[in-house]
Amino acid sequence: MTLPYSVTGLMLSILAFDPADQALGIALASSAIAVGSRCPHLAAGKAVVSSQGFTNLKVGPLALDLIECGLTAKEVMGALRQHDRWMDYRQIAIITAGGEVEAHTGDRNTDWAGHVIGDTVACLGNGLPDKAPLEAMRHRFAATPGLTLAERLLLALEQARTVLEPGALLVSSSLQVRGPSQSARTDLRVDIARQPPGSGGCSIRDLRQLYDQYQPLAELYEARSTAPPSRAGLSGETA
Amino acid sequence: MTKPASASARAFELYDERMPVRRYKLLLQAFLKRRGPGTRQAIAEALGNTRSFITQITSPAYDMAIPPQHVRTIIRLAALQPEEERTFLDAYLTAHPDRATELLGRGDGRAITITLPLLASPAAQSRLESLIERFARETAAAMLENEAELLQTNATAA
Numbered sequence: 001m002t003l004p005y006s007v008t009g010l011m012l013s014i015l016a017f018d019p020a021d022q023a024l025g026i027a028l029a030s031s032a033i034a035v036g037s038r039c040p041h042l043a044a045g046k047a048v049v050s051s052q053g054f055t056n057l058k059v060g061p062l063a064l065d066l067i068e069c070g071l072t073a074k075e076v077m078g079a080l081r082q083h084d085r086w087m088d089y090r091q092i093a094i095i096t097a098g099g100e101v102e103a104h105t106g107d108r109n110t111d112w113a114g115h116v117i118g119d120t121v122a123c124l125g126n127g128l129p130d131k132a133p134l135e136a137m138r139h140r141f142a143a144t145p146g147l148t149l150a151e152r153l154l155l156a157l158e159q160a161r162t163v164l165e166p167g168a169l170l171v172s173s174s175l176q177v178r179g180p181s182q183s184a185r186t187d188l189r190v191d192i193a194r195q196p197p198g199s200g201g202c203s204i205r206d207l208r209q210l211y212d213q214y215q216p217l218a219e220l221y222e223a224r225s226t227a228p229p230s231r232a233g234l235s236g237e238t239a
Numbered sequence: 240m241t242k243p244a245s246a247s248a249r250a251f252e253l254y255d256e257r258m259p260v261r262r263y264k265l266l267l268q269a270f271l272k273r274r275g276p277g278t279r280q281a282i283a284e285a286l287g288n289t290r291s292f293i294t295q296i297t298s299p300a301y302d303m304a305i306p307p308q309h310v311r312t313i314i315r316l317a318a319l320q321p322e323e324e325r326t327f328l329d330a331y332l333t334a335h336p337d338r339a340t341e342l343l344g345r346g347d348g349r350a351i352t353i354t355l356p357l358l359a360s361p362a363a364q365s366r367l368e369s370l371i372e373r374f375a376r377e378t379a380a381a382m383l384e385n386e387a388e389l390l391q392t393n394a395t396a397a
Contacts, residue, residue: 066265069266069326071266071269075272078269079265083261083265083299
């Protein structure tokens with residue numbers, strides 16, 4: 001099958017490490033469907049990776065594997081730069097649980113593409129008119145230190161939405177946050193917006209609705225894993 | 240794009256069939272960089288090979304696996320830290336599980352110590368140590384192999 005590489009879209013992501021609770025997280029939005037299945041990669045207590053642009057599906061797992069083997073984020077990015085022949089097309093960011101931040105934006109990404117890096121946070125985008133959405137994300141994230149990492153990431157994504165054109169194509173979104181323990185997690189996806197973007201649909205808005213419904217139940221879902229008899233059965237939900 | 244010959248350096252396809260070998264070479268390459276320049280030259284001198292050969296066996300851009308008889312020497316000359324050594328050996332044995340006995344021993348081995356003279360030339364010193372180590376390892380491996388064959392013969396005869 002010949003892929004239509006000429007088709008361009010837009011992509012936003014924000015990755016962060018929260019030193020307060022050692023959580024790692026990533027939020028993304030894209031004009032393509034099911035961005036959450038390809039671009040975010042997270043290993044609890046280790047690192048979070050965004051592999052986007054013309055995504056190499058193997059980059060994320062390899063980067064996490066090398067981080068888990070003890071390489072630094074810089075060493076991992078160096079290895080990827082040296083050995084992925086299409087790095088000019090890639091956009092990659094790595095944040096480790098030690099707070100290291102590395103990012104790469106290849107010259108062949110579409111339209112305006114780039115990244116901005118803050119203290120334990122990285123914002124990436126391509127197919128954009130300019131840098132403004134990334135700066136909006138970074139500033140919003142920096143302005144909300146008292147909130148949970150999931151909320152901060154989502155707020156940042158929503159802030160980027162406000163500086164994009166009203167008709168910006170945002171078809172899918174994703175939010176992942178993991179604490180250092182293996183059990184506590186937020187892993188939400190909007191693989192396709194409930195309404196087509198041409199009819200006012202927006203995956204970030206759908207992600208917010210999903211998050212607001214999920215968040216009150218997150219503690220219950222976690223408790224059920226260790227104490228099912230005493231905590232199960234809310235509203236007949238047993239998943 | 241023409242696919243380059245396997246003996247030449249190239250940017251590889253991540254996770255193709257050679258990935259297990261490239262994975263431990265990626266790790267070793269990063270560890271060697273931490274040691275700084277000069278390590279490859281020291282390894283080349285110790286192994287009695289050219290830097291080109293060392294580049295081929297330590298760079299993931301080449302398909303050549305690291306010969307098992309060189310692994311311990313490389314670990315020593317690269318001054319891998321215990322965690323680095325464990326990580327590298329784990330990755331190496333994942334790619335070459337048949338080398339586990341050779342690299343790790345059978346767990347019931349006996350360590351002996353010999354005293355070597357201190358030579359004026361560091362390169363000659365490394366070469367001497369490498370040769371002694373290689374002789375000991377290959378002799379032990381050959382005797383292990385003979386022992387295994389003998390056990391198999393006896394089992395068949397019984």
